[in-house]
Ligand SMILES: Cc1cc2nc3c(=O)[nH]c(=O)nc-3n(C[C@H](O)[C@H](O)[C@H](O)COP(=O)(O)OP(=O)(O)OC[C@H]3O[C@@H](n4cnc5c(N)ncnc54)[C@H](O)[C@@H]3O)c2cc1C
Ligand SMILES: Cc1cc2nc3c(=O)[nH]c(=O)nc-3n(C[C@H](O)[C@H](O)[C@H](O)COP(=O)(O)OP(=O)(O)OC[C@H]3O[C@@H](n4cnc5c(N)ncnc54)[C@H](O)[C@@H]3O)c2cc1C
């Protein structure tokens with residue numbers, strides 16, 4: 001087929017080129033990644049569905065403004081090297097974003113092909129390009145400016161911190177990333193499970209950054225072991241705080257302290273970071289019941305439910321107080337969870353977790369909800385239906401309703417202003433109330449997305465460069481609130 | 482702390498060397514671990530978490546002593562399961578992969594106002610009590626210590642506690658040494674004599690802390706305890722360590738481990754301590770089989 005024929009075929013094809021994946025019945029019992037990814041042929045076929053619009057609406061939907069038509073054009077021609085290079089100009093973690101971005105809310109939402117059919121599978125193509133590069137052996141390093149000798153500290157090795165560190169090291173800064181855990185990745189490591197994001201991808205990224213010259217120091221709970229002041233004394237001139245949103249919320253339900261009740265963070269950390277799914281080789285224990293209720297409707301809830309199923313729970317329920325359309329989780333995750341046999345109990349809300357008399361869960365008392373008037377966010381608010389209470393028989397519960405700001409670092413950093421929820425206040429450049437201290441990602445905006453955290457890391461890297469090279473003038477943010 | 486970056490998840494490159502090991506009792510061991518950044522900062526009542534190797538669990542232990550000059554942190558632990566047993570089997574010169582700290586809130590309880598304090602320590606809880614008592618002594622407080630163990634051969638740190646306290650009382654359950662009976666019996670005598678104390682600090686098994694708390698309450702003397710709930714990260718991220726205090730959820734790792742005891746739901750806490758008994762047993766059996774023990 002020549003290009004013309006390919007183009008025609010692409011225009012005719014209304015739907016995305018399907019991505020091969022593990023069969024639901026099989027994958028629900030293993031921890032391997034679910035979708036296999038496109039082959040080169042599939043990627044080229046899908047790439048030709050892109051009509052290379054002049055005004056590129058998709059680009060505006062991507063928080064890091066990847067030149068989407070540009071990289072897709074290269075894939076059309078089979079020039080995968082050029083494709084990945086275009087992506088990497090603005091996105092340091094394409095293998096991750098291609099897999100976990102909520103594309104339907106971002107780039108793909110604006111794709112004109114989505115008007116009459118499905119949008120171009122931008123995420124899958126991005127993933128393809130990144131995986132192709134990984135198969136070619138060690139990735140080429142970007143150009144790195146000569147060292148300017150200035151020391152910058154990044155606090156937290158999640159996607160925000162890793163992105164900022166990489167950008168700064170490329171500009172010639174001497175960057176050290178301080179991480180509380182014993183490995184880097186943040187939520188990519190301890191939250192999002194292997195079935196969605198293989199941990200090798202995260203390690204590969206760490207190695208790549210290390211080869212670029214980023215130094216990683218683990219076990220460094222900043223605030224306790226070192227404070228910002230002490231780091232200034234050690235010669236660090238600027239700081240990027242990307243400590244994430246790690247303080248699980250509970251619902252203050254009666255029975256939340258029972259055995260068998262987890263926060264999603266605990267459940268996923270035990271399984272992912274501490275590898276509790278492999279008890280033959282790892283010591284950290286975990287426990288699942290035969291019937292598990294996961295409370296919540298976001299990605300975190302889907303991840304918990306799918307992990308519970310893989311750990312051997314026979315029935316797994318998602319208990320969500322609104323309707324399916326209102327679920328914040330990515331469409332693909334909802335779809336995968338449904339295929340794997342997870343049961344969705346919509347418009348239902350827990351009231352109490354019941355004790356079996358020996359300190360373990362024996363059930364969850366719930367109430368049915370209906371959608372009332374829209375609230376401030378424009379979503380119709382769920383209201384309980386009187387007299388509709390019932391008991392859901394479960395022996396395990398995972399609370400996945402979100403995370404607040406972790407106070408550890410903030411409490412140890414006097415003068416750092418926060419809002420009423422404890423999130424750090426920062427202006428549009430990431431500048432906080434403390435001179436030289438920038439912040440971004442979940443710790444600033446509350447629970448968000450990987451790509452938003454990365455975007456914040458990029459903006460902060462540019463702002464730190466301006467600040468340290470004297471281009472920014474004096475520090476101004478007061479951030480009175 | 483420092484690890485060569487590209488080898489981030491390979492083991493064996495840590496600084497956390499065991500520089501001194503003392504066997505206090507057959508299953509209670511004391512170690513000085515080289516961890517200069519931790520040693521520089523850690524204060525009485527704070528804890529560390531260690532992980533022996535890549536497959537290990539993160540295990541919390543309280544600092545017993547530290548030497549900022551030498552860069553060492555002293556821990557004392559009882560071998561109760563796989564991880565503590567594995568650490569106990571290690572020797573001077575060996576290293577652990579991770580050693581994280583200081584963790585937990587530092588709680589300066591008296592502020593050097595020359596108070597009167599009762600310290601109660603049970604079993605392995607005497608180890609974390611010691612640095613607290615030493616701090617009170619250095620502040621010029623009067624500190625009455627009551628320590629107990631099941632029997633004489635399980636009692637640790639008697640000399641050190643004696644040197645750090647204004648008065649030391651010893652109890653053993655079986656009467657093999659000191660007062661025959663529980664620490665609470667001596668505590669009750671003291672409180673009956675006088676309630677002129679700033680507070681009681683109790684560290685030991687949860688059941689001991691609960692009984693002490695219940696005993697002290699009616700006397701109107703404040704009671705502090707140090708919680709040893711099951712932890713994963715020790716930084717407030719997971720909620721594994723949560724306890725109910727007056728109906729509110731608190732995290733032992735960042736709100737504690739030291740806390741006012743009056744409103745803690747000890748029944749729930751003790752129940753939560755047993756969450757993984759079956760899994761812990763499997764892990765121990767596997768370790769013993771592998772080591773040929
Ligand atoms: C289960 C789960 C699933 C998700 N799924 C998706 C998804 O599909 N798509 C998507 O876009 N987003 C998803 N998200 C959200 C996304 O992961 C986050 O928005 C993103 O990771 C935020 O990045 P960050 O860099 O701000 O922080 P984090 O990723 O939270 O990283 C923060 C890092 O800082 C470290 N740290 C914290 N305190 C300190 C300290 N005092 N000193 C040193 N280090 C410290 C932490 O250990 C951590 O490594 C998910 C989140 C969860 C929990
Ligand atoms: C803040 C804090 C300080 C502590 N200080 C000391 C100390 O100074 N000396 C000492 O001997 N012990 C101390 N402990 C208790 C010590 O952490 C446990 O004995 C140890 O974790 C047992 O692990 P294991 O694998 O050897 O035994 P396991 O067989 O795994 O467990 C035995 C019992 O220990 C408890 N436990 C298990 N895992 C954990 C965990 N991850 N975190 C906490 N408790 C757990 C459970 O009640 C369990 O039933 C402390 C605990 C906490 C939370």
Ligand code: SF4
Nearest residue numbers: 062097101106107123
């Ligand atoms: S980074 Fe995310 S939003 Fe941007 S193009 Fe890729 S998948 Fe879309």
Ligand code: SF4
Nearest residue numbers: 050051053058111112
């Ligand atoms: S909007 Fe869709 S079709 Fe147009 S350039 Fe972007 S990806 Fe291609």
Ligand code: FES
Nearest residue numbers: 715717719720734
């Ligand atoms: S141990 Fe995880 S929050 Fe305390």
